[in-house]
Amino acid sequence: MSHTTLSLPALKMRLDGLFEVGRALNSSLNIDELLSLIATKSSQLLSADRASIFVVDSDKQTLWTRAQMGEGRIEIPINTGLAGAVATSGQILCVDDAYTDPRFNPEVDKHTGYRTQSVLAGPMFTSEGELIGVLQVINSTKGRFSEADIGAFDAIAGFAANVLQNGLLYADLRNTFLSVIEVMAASIDAKHRYTAGHTARVALYTSGVARLMGLPPREIEALRVAAYLHDYGKIGIPDAILQKPQALTPEEYDEMKSHAAKTRQLLSKMYLMKQFKEVPLVASSHHERVDGQGYPQGLKGDQIPLGSRIMAIADVFDALTSDRDYRKAMEPMDAIELMRKQIGTAFDPVVFEAFEGYFLNELHQGVLKEPEANR
């Protein structure tokens, strides 16, 4: 593999291109943005018309285009076409005219109206040597890809594989983390007489409202974690109170109310990365009221984190629309009607309006109810 056939200006251009990939790599940590960028740069660097990055779906045994230029999302069986041949052999493949190669699958061209000619495709491996994708550049503007192109191609496939593996690994750990929290929250829920599924529904409503209010994805994710953990302090409340079928005595009610402060106290023991730093405060403030008459701290208005103000509405709405020993679940519209009376005292007016919008747009359309507690 060498590039002795390249002229001085061509070499310079190539070097500049690689520099750009390097500089661009730290412009984002979003895996899809990075892969798109690598695809675009690859095609420029190799004077190709198009480039795509196929990712392996090992469950479905397919390859799909996680990043591509031109055509839309393509998904193919893992052993078909030129990309499939690369996935199967694990070798780089350089074809001058795809239509003369029996491995080529012309179906995609038929569908898109594009005409594939020269193809350079190679495997992307994890650091453990597992195949995770295929990088493919199509139609060299010079008519065909050269030996010299293969060296640069190999380097770019290495960058792309690293970016992809990192991204997948991070996403996998994040999903694990969120699932552990969801299941643990559900099992604390299950201790309480009334609250099976409650936490999952509060998390669903809260993140739905937050989305509607335009909060950024990372904040919504943190808020979802806070919502899952909002009743975590109940782990410190005795079964005798949590499961009592009769009305609670004033003393018992006070102890029950202590779950909010207990949530704060327990969550504050956790090491939480920056994104989740506010979780203990947000989770534990779901019984605060904008008039300052709530608990545990008696915060007022904007002193209450926005996430908690959303959660407060979601929490009451879910309680009213769930069965109790002494009453049936209320109809959602009746619950909202009843709750309206507490706008400005218990509930934040702006957030309440967003909640109503969320209800009308999404909940009411039957997206509800009883979401899966666990994914």
Next chain:
Amino acid sequence: MSHTTLSLPALKMRLDGLFEVGRALNSSLNIDELLSLIATKSSQLLSADRASIFVVDSDKQTLWTRAQMGEGRIEIPINTGLAGAVATSGQILCVDDAYTDPRFNPEVDKHTGYRTQSVLAGPMFTSEGELIGVLQVINSTKGRFSEADIGAFDAIAGFAANVLQNGLLYADLRNTFLSVIEVMAASIDAKHRYTAGHTARVALYTSGVARLMGLPPREIEALRVAAYLHDYGKIGIPDAILQKPQALTPEEYDEMKSHAAKTRQLLSKMYLMKQFKEVPLVASSHHERVDGQGYPQGLKGDQIPLGSRIMAIADVFDALTSDRDYRKAMEPMDAIELMRKQIGTAFDPVVFEAFEGYFLNELHQGVLKEPEANR
């Protein structure tokens, strides 16, 4: 920034060097290995004698060499020396003779006996523009670094920043995940009359023995998670049994024993990434015995996961060496003596030997006891 001054062979060499960085990037996901590799390649690519990657410690307001060639670990105040000047200004810095530059700090040279002359140093930023490190190459073999070197340097700093940010982010999420599990485990512990601190100690002993037995770090981490979650099923046991001061009736004892099966059942609801796939089985098998008389499944010998065989010993050892209502804690040596009688029936002989080794080497030296439940 251009490299018009480079000759054709020099350009080729540089391009080959960048290709190598690309290929090497997916040989490992270990952040320290990758940074070392980038340092080495940087120095080769820029014909420098040495290279180091400084990382920002924002708590201590220092820069320390997370990867370096030659000298050992260096830690300097964030605003001192040439690296500090880069950290402060956020600009690339190219110095022909360090000793004529007032910002240069000659202390490190004095200490190591090395003679710094030309220096090329530049900032490493996250995708959000936050400074996370400084890349520095020292002593160009050509006497001084050129304009042309700066373009390549900039690209490499981009790669290095991306690798570093990814690695730090992943480590941060992992620490968050582990901490959430530890705190949740401790709060379930706290429900049980006897078991304050129990889970954290079992996790400590189990991972200590696993380390001594040479298990790979990733497996030890998974085992530590399993150990933290081994009594998680107790969340499904009523307070009346968990907190009963008197001896349990046979029926109550059976219900208590169901915590192992409940652990399996609850943990199986979690989405767990590959590394942690075995956690539900390993965590729930800590009451199995090698003679097949244990529970919940009555597994025998090697059918019991190795991690569970370690945990079984750690679990009994911690119970015996903790106070109970009806007896004081046993002395560790007495507990081990007593447990020896169950080698080959309850306990795996090879694992028991490792546990004794661990006890003599580490526990007995007073590393114990009462570890922090939360980091």
